[in-house]
Amino acid sequence: MLRIDRRLIAHFDWPLLVSALLLIGCGLLTVLSATHTAGHLVSGLLARQTLWAGLGLVGLLAALSFDYHWLERYAYGLYAVALVLLLATAVLGSSGGGARRWIALGPVSIQPSEFAKLALVVALARYLHRQVSDGALPLRALLVPVLLLAPAALLVLKQPDLGTVVVLALTVAVVLLLAGLRLRFVLIVAAILVPAVPQVWHHLKPYQQRRISTFINPQADPLGAGYHIIQSQIAIGSGGLEGKGYLHGTQNRLNFLPEQHTDFIFSVFAEEWGFIGACVLTCLYVVLLLRCFIVATRARDTFGVLLAFGLTAMIFCQVVVNIGMATGSMPVVGITLPFFSYGGSSLLACMVAIGLLMNVSMRRFTF
Amino acid sequence: MSPVSLSQREVPLRLRRRLTVALGVALLCFLLLLARLWDLEILRGDEMRTLSENNRIRLHRVQATRGTVVDRTGQVLIDSRPSFDAVLVPEDTHNVELTVENLAHLLNQSAAEMHALITQTSARPPFEEITVRRDLSWDELVALETHQLDLPGVSMQITPRRSYPLGTKLAHLLGYVGEASSQDLAADARYHMGDLVGKAGLEKRWESYLRGVDGGQQVEVDALGRKLRVLREVEEAPGDTVKLTIDLDLQNAASQALGDRDGAIVVLNPNSGEILALVDHPSFDPNVFARGVHPNEWHALLADKHRPLNNRVAQGQYPPGSTFKIIVATAALEEGIINPFTRIHCPGGLQFGNHYFRCWKKGGHGSMNLHEALVQSCDVFFYQVAQRLGIDLIAKYAHTFGLGLPTGIDLEHEKAGTIPDTNWKRRRFKQPWFAGETLSAGIGQGYVTATPLQMANMIAMVAAGKRFRPQYVKQIETPDGAVVRNETPEVIGTLKVRPTTLMQVREALRDVVNAPNGTGKKARLNDIEAAGKTGTSQVVKMGKERVKSTQLPWQQRDHAWFVAYAPFDAPEIAVATLVEHAEGGGGAIAAPIARDVMQAYFQLKKDRENAKYAENRPAVDRPF
Numbered sequence: 001m002l003r004i005d006r007r008l009i010a011h012f013d014w015p016l017l018v019s020a021l022l023l024i025g026c027g028l029l030t031v032l033s034a035t036h037t038a039g040h041l042v043s044g045l046l047a048r049q050t051l052w053a054g055l056g057l058v059g060l061l062a063a064l065s066f067d068y069h070w071l072e073r074y075a076y077g078l079y080a081v082a083l084v085l086l087l088a089t090a091v092l093g094s095s096g097g098g099a100r101r102w103i104a105l106g107p108v109s110i111q112p113s114e115f116a117k118l119a120l121v122v123a124l125a126r127y128l129h130r131q132v133s134d135g136a137l138p139l140r141a142l143l144v145p146v147l148l149l150a151p152a153a154l155l156v157l158k159q160p161d162l163g164t165v166v167v168l169a170l171t172v173a174v175v176l177l178l179a180g181l182r183l184r185f186v187l188i189v190a191a192i193l194v195p196a197v198p199q200v201w202h203h204l205k206p207y208q209q210r211r212i213s214t215f216i217n218p219q220a221d222p223l224g225a226g227y228h229i230i231q232s233q234i235a236i237g238s239g240g241l242e243g244k245g246y247l248h249g250t251q252n253r254l255n256f257l258p259e260q261h262t263d264f265i266f267s268v269f270a271e272e273w274g275f276i277g278a279c280v281l282t283c284l285y286v287v288l289l290l291r292c293f294i295v296a297t298r299a300r301d302t303f304g305v306l307l308a309f310g311l312t313a314m315i316f317c318q319v320v321v322n323i324g325m326a327t328g329s330m331p332v333v334g335i336t337l338p339f340f341s342y343g344g345s346s347l348l349a350c351m352v353a354i355g356l357l358m359n360v361s362m363r364r365f366t367f
Numbered sequence: 368m369s370p371v372s373l374s375q376r377e378v379p380l381r382l383r384r385r386l387t388v389a390l391g392v393a394l395l396c397f398l399l400l401l402a403r404l405w406d407l408e409i410l411r412g413d414e415m416r417t418l419s420e421n422n423r424i425r426l427h428r429v430q431a432t433r434g435t436v437v438d439r440t441g442q443v444l445i446d447s448r449p450s451f452d453a454v455l456v457p458e459d460t461h462n463v464e465l466t467v468e469n470l471a472h473l474l475n476q477s478a479a480e481m482h483a484l485i486t487q488t489s490a491r492p493p494f495e496e497i498t499v500r501r502d503l504s505w506d507e508l509v510a511l512e513t514h515q516l517d518l519p520g521v522s523m524q525i526t527p528r529r530s531y532p533l534g535t536k537l538a539h540l541l542g543y544v545g546e547a548s549s550q551d552l553a554a555d556a557r558y559h560m561g562d563l564v565g566k567a568g569l570e571k572r573w574e575s576y577l578r579g580v581d582g583g584q585q586v587e588v589d590a591l592g593r594k595l596r597v598l599r600e601v602e603e604a605p606g607d608t609v610k611l612t613i614d615l616d617l618q619n620a621a622s623q624a625l626g627d628r629d630g631a632i633v634v635l636n637p638n639s640g641e642i643l644a645l646v647d648h649p650s651f652d653p654n655v656f657a658r659g660v661h662p663n664e665w666h667a668l669l670a671d672k673h674r675p676l677n678n679r680v681a682q683g684q685y686p687p688g689s690t691f692k693i694i695v696a697t698a699a700l701e702e703g704i705i706n707p708f709t710r711i712h713c714p715g716g717l718q719f720g721n722h723y724f725r726c727w728k729k730g731g732h733g734s735m736n737l738h739e740a741l742v743q744s745c746d747v748f749f750y751q752v753a754q755r756l757g758i759d760l761i762a763k764y765a766h767t768f769g770l771g772l773p774t775g776i777d778l779e780h781e782k783a784g785t786i787p788d789t790n791w792k793r794r795r796f797k798q799p800w801f802a803g804e805t806l807s808a809g810i811g812q813g814y815v816t817a818t819p820l821q822m823a824n825m826i827a828m829v830a831a832g833k834r835f836r837p838q839y840v841k842q843i844e845t846p847d848g849a850v851v852r853n854e855t856p857e858v859i860g861t862l863k864v865r866p867t868t869l870m871q872v873r874e875a876l877r878d879v880v881n882a883p884n885g886t887g888k889k890a891r892l893n894d895i896e897a898a899g900k901t902g903t904s905q906v907v908k909m910g911k912e913r914v915k916s917t918q919l920p921w922q923q924r925d926h927a928w929f930v931a932y933a934p935f936d937a938p939e940i941a942v943a944t945l946v947e948h949a950e951g952g953g954g955a956i957a958a959p960i961a962r963d964v965m966q967a968y969f970q971l972k973k974d975r976e977n978a979k980y981a982e983n984r985p986a987v988d989r990p991f
Contacts, residue, residue, distance in 0.1 A: 134379045178385050227426050227585055234424070237407040237415025250419055275408040279401065286397055293390045302378050309386065320396045327403045 013361040016291040017060075020339060020354045023284055024053055024347070026269070027340035033247050034261035034268045035342070045261060045342055052344035056351030063355025067363060071356075072303055075126030079148065082119035085112035086155040093159075101159050111345035113156045113164045118349055118356075120168060121175070121310035123148055128179045129303040137180035145172055163263075163334035167317055174313040175306065228264070233328045236270040236278075243274030261342040263334050266326040285319055292316075295361040304360045311353040424598065425586055428559060431579030432527040434606030436541065436569065438615040439643075439841055443532060445541055445570070450528040451503045453511060454496035457485060459520035459588075469517045473510045474500050498561055502528055502658060529563060529570075529657040535650040536622055537613065539678040540778070540839060542568015543653035557581065566656070569609065569839070572777055576843050576851065579606035607851055610841045612641035620967030621646045624960045630946040631679040631819040634964060637827035637932060637941040639856040640835025642776075644964070649675045672922075681774075681781045684816040685945060688904030688953065689744045689886075690928045691765075691811025693829060693872060696741055698764035699752045700868040707871055710734045713747035717806070724750050724806050727903070741875035744886045744901060746810050753809020758800055761808060762788035767862065768825045768834070770817050775836040775859060784821055787814035812905060823943035826899070826930035829873065830938035834860040876900055877935050880958075890931055890958040890965075897965055899931030899942075901953035924948040929957035933965050940968050 028049060035043040071078070085103065089112050093100040102109040124145055131141040149172050156164045177183070235249065244250065249271035260268050270278045289312070296308035315338050322337040324330035336343050338350045407415065418424060436445035453474070460466045467485065471478040485497055503511070503523070511523065529544045545566040547558045557578075558564060564578075565571035582603030587595045621632045621644040632646035651668055668676055677683060699705050715731030717724045726732065726746040732739075740748035753761060765771055771786030785791075787808060789800040807813030817825075820837060828834040836857040843852040862869065876898035879887040886901045904926045927949035932941040942961045949956040 132379055132382055134381045174389070178382065178389055180381060180385070227424075230424055230585070233407060234415050234419045236404070237411050238419035239408050240412035240416060241409060270404070270408065275404060275412075278404045278408065282397060282401055282404075286394070289390075289393055289397075293386065293393075297383060297386050299378070302382065305378050305382055305386070309389070313389075316393055316396075320393075320400065323400050324403075327400065327407060329400070329403050 007365065008362050011362045011365065013291065013295065013358045016288070016295070016354060016358055016361065019284055019288040019291060020351070023288065023339035024056075024351075026281065026284070027265070027337075027347075028053065029246070030265055030269045030272075030340065031261050031342050033249065033272060034265060036247065048344065049342055049347070052347050053351075055344075056348045059348050060351040060355035060358075063352045064359040064362060066359075068304065068307065068356065068359045071122050071307070072126050072129075075123045079116075079119040079123040082112065082116040083151055083155070086116055086152060088112070090155055090158060101161055108344065111343070113152075113159070113161060114343075114345040114349040116152050116156070117164070117168060117171070117314055118311075118353060120148060120152060121171060121314055122307065124172060124175055125303055125306035125310050128175065129301070129306050132179050132302055132306070135180070136182050137176070139185065141179075142176070142181070145176060148172075161334065163321075163336075166321065166333050167314065167335060170317040170321075171310065171314045174317065175310045178309055178313075179306065229325075229328050229332055232264050232267045232326050235264075235267040236327055239271045239274040239278070241275050243270070243272050243277055246272050248272060262336055263322070263341065264326055265341045266323050266337055269340075270326075282323075285316075289316055292357055295357050298364050299360050300364045304364070308357055308360045311357055315350060315353060425588055427524075427584045427586055429582040429584065429603045430526055430562060431581050431603040432605040433529060433544070433563070434577040434579060434608050434846070436577075436609045436611065438611050438613045438618070440614065440616075441610075442615045444537065444611065444613070444615065446530050446532060447527040448530050449525050450501070451508050452498050452524045452526050453500040453503055453507075454522055454524050455485065455499050456496050456520045456522075461519070463520075466518055466520055469514065470499060470511075470521060473514060473518075474507055476500075496522075496524070498524075501526075529653075531653040531657070534654070535652050535675075537618060537645060537647075538568075538650040538653050539647045539680065540568055540613075540645050541653060542566065542570040542572075543656035544570050545656055546659070563657070568778065569611075570653075571779065573609050573840070573843070576607040576609060580604040605846050608844045608846060610844065611839050612636075612643065612841045613645065613839060614643045614971070616971055617964070617968055618644040618646070620644075620971075621964045622648070624963035624967070625944075625946070628946050628956075629673050629948065630944070631683065632945075632960065632964060633680055633819050633823035633943045634968070635823050635827050635837060635941045637831040637835075637938045640824075640827070640837050641841070641856070642837055642839045643940065643968070645680055645839070647679045649673045651675045678778075678780075679819060679945070679947075681776060681778055681818055681820050683818055683945075684782050684784050685819075685926050685928075685947075686813070686815055686904035687770075687811040687817045687822055688902030688926070688928050689746075689810055690822060690826075690900045690902035690930050690953075691815060691817075692741060692744065692749050692809075693825070693876070693900055693930075694764050694768050694770070695749055695753055695756065695761060695809050696737055696875070697768075697864060697868060697872050698756055698760055700737065700871060701764075701864045702756065702760060704755045705737060705752060707737055710736050711740070711748045711751050713745050715747070717747050717750045719750070719754075719803055719806060722803055724803075737871065738875045738878070741872070741900070742878045742882055742885050744879075749809045750806045753805050754802065756805075756809075758805045758808055759788045761805070762786050762791075765815075767860065768828055769860060770815075770821055770825060774818075774820055774824050776820060777838070777840070781820075782818055784817040785814055811902060819943050819945045822928070822930050822945075823941055826932055826943060827938075827941035828860070828862055829869070829876070830898075830932035830941050832862050832869065833858050834862075873898060873935070880931070886954040887929060887931070887958045889954060890929060890962040892933065892962060892965055892969070895933055895965075895969055896935035897931050897933035897962075898935050899929055899958070899961060901958060902926075902928030902930070903952035903954075904928065906948065921948050924950070925952065927951065927953045927955070927957040929953050929961045931958075931961045931965065933969075940965060 028046065031049050032042065032046050035045045089100060089103050093103050101111050101113065103112060127144050131137060149168060153165050153168055156168065238244070249268055269281060292308065292312035296305055296312060299305045299308050318335050318338050321330060321333065322335045325332050325335065336346045339347065433447045435443060435447065437443055455470070457463050467481050468478045471481045481499060484499060500507070508523065511518065511521065531541060543566055544563040547560070547562045547564045551564050552558050552560065565574040570577065580603065582601045584600045585598040587598055617634060621634060625632055625646050625648055628648065630648060632644065633642065634644040635642055655664060712734050713726055713732035715726050715729055727744070732743055732745045732747070735745050735748050762771070765786040771784055773781045773783045792798060792800045804813055808815050824834055824837060836859050838854050840854050842850055842854060844850050877896060879885040879901065880890045880897050880899050882888070887899045890897060890899050906923055906925060927946040929944045930942065932938045942964050944957040944961045946956050946960070
């Protein structure tokens with residue numbers, strides 16, 4: 001039986017929860033705008049997403065109900081489960097849009113890669129918290145994080161889901177830097193690898209080069225993503241200062257935006273709410289970001305710091321890359337906007353992450 | 368209270384410091400994103416709004432030019448030519464009604480019809496072009512160009528069109544293209560509405576090579592949908608060239624040899640399985656399909672009693688008649704049922720049970736050995752031999768020669784023909800095999816059927832001792848001439864019989880053509896020894912009296928066969944000739960056709976060698 005300490009409730013992190021819920025609310029409104037059709041204001045997708053948000057709330061409460069130090073003990077086990085799920089996806093997953101990303105569980109299908117992100121952060125915190133000291137992170141401490149990342153990254157790359165691989169790698173890199181990896185080391189590795197790239201490149205056949213370049217930077221393909229990115233920029237830009245008004249985005253309504261309810265949902269929002277709306281949304285994310293950092297700095301122990309920071313890094317890498325992609329400042333990789341994009345697994349994973357952050361926050365005074 | 372307290376170490380100061388740095392970096396990222404949003408929405412907001420209002424940036428797809436198909440000497444069999452389509456973007460015109468009316472007037476079409484076309488494609492994405500007329504004639508093109516001001520939203524688009532210069536010749540092999548069906552569109556994301564895709568024949572089989580890769584342009588258009596400038600472009604990559612094993616000159620000669628008769632000719636290289644010529648007459652014109660076949664034309668093709676849509680070569684199953692005796696003879700010799708000296712008397716027929724099996728020669732052949740029986744195609748001899756062999760041994764040898772099995776040619780819907788045996792009969796009719804049926808099978812009648820392609824491969828096996836998978840593609844090249852794929856001969860069966868058996872059969876086949884009493888003497892060549900076998904297969908069961916073919920109604924006339932190879936001692940070509948409902952038997956009708964084909968082959972070979980010699984002749988005799 002779990003005893004609920006009154007002190008825990010006193011330390012409930014309301015601002016964190018409220019800013020997350022506000023974002024989810026805005027997200028649902030925008031999903032409505034992105035998916036509504038002439039006859040039906042509320043689409044099936046919106047109903048699904050609302051259900052997932054409810055489920056996410058349960059996940060959030062579950063994630064803060066236990067002492068997060070339990071995670072330390074079961075970190076690797078959890079990660080192994082996540083890998084098995086990814087493997088199962090590769091073998092018997094269902095495909096949609098040319099990729100094999102989902103496993104069907106009765107009426108719902110889940111995307112295991114979203115949960116693999118969480119498990120990776122936990123496993124990483126579990127390993128690194130014994131390695132950090134006041135000195136620099138020793139180089140041998142890199143081996144285990146790389147070994148942890150590799151199988152998940154390969155399985156997800158095979159799906160293929162380049163976006164999630166980017167998030168996984170970026171999160172690991174950011175956490176390693178925080179844990180004390182010297183920037184100097186990163187620069188040296190880059191200095192060795194970068195000159196080698198043109199050498200290899202020249203040995204490739206033109207069609208191989210083209211294939212790689214559209215894979216790394218789909219924007220280079222003016223008929224595919226390159227066209228989408230222009231339309232996304234037009235959507236955002238045409239919003240102007242005040243926007244075209246809710247449910248009145250023309251780019252969105254005429255289906256000029258690709259993946260309008262998932263990867264390009266920010267464009268739908270910015271087209272309808274303009275620069276002012278986009279600023280408000282960005283501010284909401286910044287508030288959430290600040291709360292997350294406060295949790296990380298106030299955490300009682302190193303594991304807590306690394307866990308909280310890892311989750312924060314995971315969420316905000318996605319936010320920055322997604323908005324960067326929609327505004328045409330970064331290459332197009334399929335990444336959802338946390339709390340906002342349509343996608344049950346993504347929403348659930350983000351809410352569980354918030355739950356874990358609140359967990360760390362609540363237990364900062366308990367000994 | 369915490370149940371676990373593993374290593375709850377103090378948080379290092381350094382870690383806290385780095386956290387602050389990380390927060391700084393994160394805030395900086397957000398600041399940059401805000402700056403970018405300011406740039407897009409405030410600084411360039413008006414420009415972007417104009418772009419979004421008119422949707423000035425469009426995507427034009429440029430369909431790849433389909434690869435050509437050439438014969439083994441490089442002569443063009445299928446080509447692509449550029450053509451103009453009229454396309455309409457309804458969003459670009461303020462008055463769709465008026466534009467459509469003007470357009471319909473210029474193209475001599477009713478406005479209602481054209482309206483129907485436009486409303487039909489309602490599921491299209493906005494601003495996507497609707498093709499209103501394909502392949503504009505020169506006059507139509509000029510008319511549209513001069514009236515462009517009355518036609519806002521209408522533009523001309525260049526698209527490659529398929530052309531088949533041979534017309535009906537070789538049509539069953541070449542196949543045709545047609546507009547992508549909804550299944551095609553669902554199966555492959557690269558296909559778009561209105562694309563031409565291979566629908567039949569090699570056009571379908573080699574689609575992935577012929578297709579090429581589409582290109583496209585991102586273009587900025589003005590308010591009337593006219594192209595202002597190309598923003599970015601991806602060039603199309605034309606499809607690969609498919610080089611066939613067909614020799615067009617020989618093909619034409621064979622086609623001429625068959626003339627107006629219904630039938631099929633297959634010419635193979637017995638040493639590689641390469642198909643040199645493939646005649647199938649009558650046939651259809653793929654050009655009609657490529658431009659879109661009209662329902663009336665389609666019904667006429669279906670109703671034609673000469674069945675032009677039937678692929679006789681690979682799908683037509685005919686009783687092989689006496690050509691089947693080659694197999695029965697081989698089986699009998701190899702199994703020791705008879706030896707070359709065994710003699711059987713032919714009185715003109717054979718009473719078996721309550722049925723009298725006739726020989727084609729009314730008076731009978733008298734006493735015959737195997738050689739003579741093959742040369743003169745004595746039926747009674749083979750009734751007797753077949754009866755001693757039994758149907759299951761006959762079937763085993765027929766399978767060895769590739770009958771009853773698909774040849775494996777790379778074409779859809781190849782038929783395997785039928786080689787009956789006791790099991791087959793039980794499965795098929797739930798009845799035992801009757802001994803009398805073996806007699807019919809022994810002369811290639813009854814249930815036995817085979818395609819002309821199988822018969823060509825059978826005689827090729829007699830010539831070469833092994834059987835190849837028939838191939839019609841030699842190699843595939845990129846438009847620049849780099850070889851993408853090379854077809855290599857593939858042996859799919861070897862004839863495991865004693866050399867003497869094969870020799871005795873071959874010598875008999877040589878005398879079929881070259882002996883004065885041979886049934887195939889009309890196939891004799893001037894200076895080269897050929898070997899072959901005639902066949903006349905009944906379409907309807909023989910009545911009491913044998914009637915002359917010419918006295919029967921057309922559909923009940925016999926089929927005439929001739930299978931041959933040449934030269935006898937070093938075979939280079941194998942030929943199977945079939946004439947449906949011929950005015951005479953295999954020796955009278957099919958043999959001269961095979962002769963013409965073989966003659967043409969050797970003549971072509973000689974001419975080409977001479978031309979080559981003339982080209983390479985050293986210039987010593989040139990006077991100084």
